[in-house]
Amino acid sequence: MNRKENEENKGKRGKIERFVLPGDLLGVIEEFVPGDNCYVEDGKIYSNIAGYLLVDKAKHRANIIPGNPRQKLPKVGDKVAGIITSTMRDSATIEFSMVNEENIGLPFTGLVHVSQISKKFVEDVFAAMRRGDIIRARIIDVKFLPFQLATNEGDLGVIRAHCTKCGEPLVKMERDLLECPACGLKEKRKLAKDYIQPRFSTKDKHHN
Numbered sequence: 001m002n003r004k005e006n007e008e009n010k011g012k013r014g015k016i017e018r019f020v021l022p023g024d025l026l027g028v029i030e031e032f033v034p035g036d037n038c039y040v041e042d043g044k045i046y047s048n049i050a051g052y053l054l055v056d057k058a059k060h061r062a063n064i065i066p067g068n069p070r071q072k073l074p075k076v077g078d079k080v081a082g083i084i085t086s087t088m089r090d091s092a093t094i095e096f097s098m099v100n101e102e103n104i105g106l107p108f109t110g111l112v113h114v115s116q117i118s119k120k121f122v123e124d125v126f127a128a129m130r131r132g133d134i135i136r137a138r139i140i141d142v143k144f145l146p147f148q149l150a151t152n153e154g155d156l157g158v159i160r161a162h163c164t165k166c167g168e169p170l171v172k173m174e175r176d177l178l179e180c181p182a183c184g185l186k187e188k189r190k191l192a193k194d195y196i197q198p199r200f201s202t203k204d205k206h207h208n
């Protein structure tokens with residue numbers, strides 16, 4: 001994964017319109033503000049690179065996310081795996097490049113709304129997911145970036161997590177409850193049924 005691309009795509013919002021090539025006309029400056037990987041000539045905006053045109057209608061901004069035409073774009077129903085980069089009370093943001101167990105290279109951002117975390121009621125994202133967790137989720141909407149994701153199935157949710165106090169990998173104790181083997185802290189998560197137990201754990205029944 002290219003770290004620079006990773007940083008650039010982080011937090012980008014908008015609708016993926018189409019694949020474009022260097023020099024492709026995207027629009028005029030009256031329509032959009034040229035964003036990343038665009039250039040302006042005679043009042044017209046062109047793409048500087050090959051990639052996907054992402055239009056943020058709220059900010060009237062066009063960005064190109066680097067990519068290639070062979071690249072598969074995530075679609076509704078796909079299972080993705082990635083890392084939680086930020087959480088708020090009502091949503092968690094995920095960055096992923098694993099789609100249906102295949103690395104598609106370019107990282108995309110997804111968002112899990114609190115209502116899509118579990119079949120059970122979750123009041124606060126903090127009781128189910130934390131920054132740095134690795135989760136598996138299903139895509140439920142791809143109209144806009146970040147894509148909408150859900151983890152409300154048995155094999156979806158957190159698959160790896162670390163102690164928020166000391167950073168040790170957490171051990172699954174029971175359904176949706178983890179414990180730190182180093183400091184004893186107990187933390188709640190919405191766990192996938194195949195949560196990856198740390199290697200040293202003695203409760204390692206489902207390790208894979």
Ligand SMILES: [Zn+2]
Pocket residue numbers: 163164165166167168180181182183184185
């Ligand atoms: Zn700990």
